[in-house]
Amino acid sequence: MENIAILGSTGSIGCSSLEVIEKLSHRFRVVGLAAGRNTRLLEKQVEKFKPKIVSVEKKEEADELKKRFKDGSVRVTFSQEGAEEVAGFEENDIVVSAITGIDGLKPTLAALRTGKKIALANKESMVAAGPLIKSLVQEFGSPIIPVDSEHSGVFQCLAKENPESVQKVILTASGGPFFRKSAEEMKDVTLEEALNHPRWKMGKKVTVDSATLMNKGLELVEAHWLFGIEPKKLEVLIHPQSIVHSLVEMNDGSVLAQLSLTDMKVPIQYALTYPEREDSPLTSLDLSEIKSLEFFKPDVDKFPLLKLARLALEEGGSFPVVLNAANEVAVAAFLQKEIRFPEIAEIVSEAVENHQKKEVKDLDDILLVDRETRLVTRNLMERRS
Ligand SMILES: NC(=O)c1ccc[n+]([C@@H]2O[C@H](COP(=O)([O-])OP(=O)(O)OC[C@H]3O[C@@H](n4cnc5c(N)ncnc54)[C@H](OP(=O)(O)O)[C@@H]3O)[C@@H](O)[C@H]2O)c1
Structure with missing residues (x-):
């Protein structure tokens, strides 16, 4: 049995991770959960998965949870230190890092210091602290397996390759809800339209980032630190079908690609089971049904944050x-x-x-x-x- 702690258990990635773990219950057990404010959902997760330690953002909510689980079967902590405690819990074998934003940084660092495997979804940590994370990986030896579908794709394409033979790494982007709108039309889009992603069901922050293409910009920085690829070898292609998650061009002209259905449970399961693979309950990818796979160059004038992220990476x-x-x-x-x-x-x-x-x-x-x-x-x- 491998013990898993999930940071951000009540979010989109957290809930999908729990679904994967439930299907693979012969192999995985949940020992820690860290959430923010959604204590109602956390309570249900505690009842179902029976972790040994949980954390929430606020003390008052931790006190409520303690009353609910007063038999002492689960240790309840709170605040960022609480999330760090869950991340560093001594029984963890794997930590899923899926708190949104910079709030996920310190817990991710705490997980890295344990030397255990990290399934990394929290890209903002990698963007803000790439060099620090790299140095901790060197010091403590925690393998980072990416959960982001594009980086999972690159990771799989690079598995048996010499990094020096890589010419180009291409991350794909769905283009978000406004890919086909003009800059003029984008001036008046609403929050509801921005949150209506055509392919992925995700948390609100990452969904808005996908609409501005900042998500892809953050992913360029993430890819640089995860794989050590120079910025000039990193490219983005808009691929509205979101079936090809990334492509890696080698020096002999071969282009490797990773394809899968648009479901985060695929890269999550891969990150958890790596280096092995397990059967998936998902239906298999039928390209004859999808028929066409399209690719377009991103319009960086319409989506300037993609260009800005590249500049920030280079600077x-x-x-x-x-x-x-x-x-x-x-x-x-x-x-x-x-x-x-x-x-x-x-x-x-x-x-x-x-x-x-x-x-x-x-x-x-x-x-x-x-x-x-x-x-x-x-x-x-x-x-x-
Ligand atoms: N969703 C995707 O498909 C996807 C794909 C690739 C990468 N990612 C990355 O994965 C991360 C999570 O994304 P998501 O879509 O799962 O977001 P989400 O649905 O908004 O979930 C965020 C999680 O973080 C928790 N959280 C937020 N602030 C916290 C704090 N201060 N302390 C403790 N927990 C806190 C939330 O708790 P409460 O809800 O309880 O407040 C929730 O469990 C992001 O970095 C995102 O870029 C997501």
């Missing part, structure tokens, strides 16, 4: 931290209907363009730049209103 230092923090603030404001859709890109661009590059040597430096950027971005938004 390095504090720029990726600023990119991520400004984006988190702008997307949160859009989700609250405080700003319009095109303002996300305008505000993030302004925050990045106004930033003076700093060296980020450790976690304190990252968190300082993150905090400063959040203040700067909020001020930028206030000045507009």
